[in-house]
Amino acid sequence: MSHVLDNPVWFALIGPQADFAHGQGLARHFYRDMAPFSAVEEATPAAYADLASDLPSNTEARLFRPSDEALPPGWLAIDAFPMLQMVPKHDRPIAEDYAVPDDLTEADVLAMRELVDVAKPGPFGPRTHRLGRFVGYRENGRLVAMAGERLRLPSYVELSAICTHPVARGRGLAGKLMRCLMNRAIVRGESPFLHVRPENREAVSLYHRLGFTVRREIWVLWRKPVSEAS
Known part of the structure; x- marks a missing residue:
């Protein structure tokens, strides 16, 4: 099992900040007036399908992921950049x-x-x-x-x-x-x-x-x- 900090938005939204989340299955989103972030449990086609189903219209999903993962079918890359986690x-x-x-x-x-x-x-x-x-x-x-x-x-x-x-x-x-x-x-x-x-x-x-x-x-x-x- 990976460390919670390797997928921080996911573990926030299914844990202590679940009251600030919407979504289903293998994906979650913060309410956008709180934070513009979304999360998937794993980078699988099923998770991305769940991600798309509850993504606000005409809005990109902003994910914190362990790596610059391959783009899934049916999705367009808007931006990708590294951050240091300290x-x-x-x-x-x-x-x-x-x-x-x-x-x-x-x-x-x-x-x-x-x-x-x-x-x-x-x-x-x-x-x-x-x-x-x-x-x-x-x-x-x-x-x-x-x-x-x-x-x-x-x-x-x-x-x-x-x-x-x-x-x-x-x-x-x-x-x-x-x-x-x-x-x-x-x-x-x-x-x-x-x-x-x-x-x-x-x-x-x-x-x-x-x-x-x-x-x-x-x-x-x-x-x-x-x-x-x-």
Whole structure:
């Protein structure tokens, strides 16, 4: 049996985040206003048939897969790119040498969306904030940095939406928020993990300094049924 982190979206959607899933059989989807990801249990024709049956109309499936798998019949490749999957080297809390951030709530959604529009950390929909806990720093009443949780698997939680407004960069705010979320996860008995593009050298360097190491390469595959590809 493969490790849950080798197919993280699948194990999130059939496990701790099943309430955020729709689909059937060998495929699942997040509700798109939460996350744009889908998953198959295995890369088989039967799984891709299930994937297509519940895929929202005129929408590509975005899959996290162990490799750049062969395209199944009846599907069109839209995009494919590798991500580094990183995990901490240790399971001990880090010294809390940072100002305690604010816990962000439903009342902060507009501010979170405004920061995402500027900092562009990746997909962040109208209900992404409901996937997990989010923390942030404010200056003069404006949210200038945040980080949060996205995928939740048995014993694991993904850190995501890590971003800083351009006016506040260079002060280590992202690292402080990461340490906060890492410590909270470890205290709960969960192991944090994350995904980052290998070409994002600044972020990769930060994560190494925080004690993360590369576990493996994960491929993000964007695929669409041929009948929906026009």
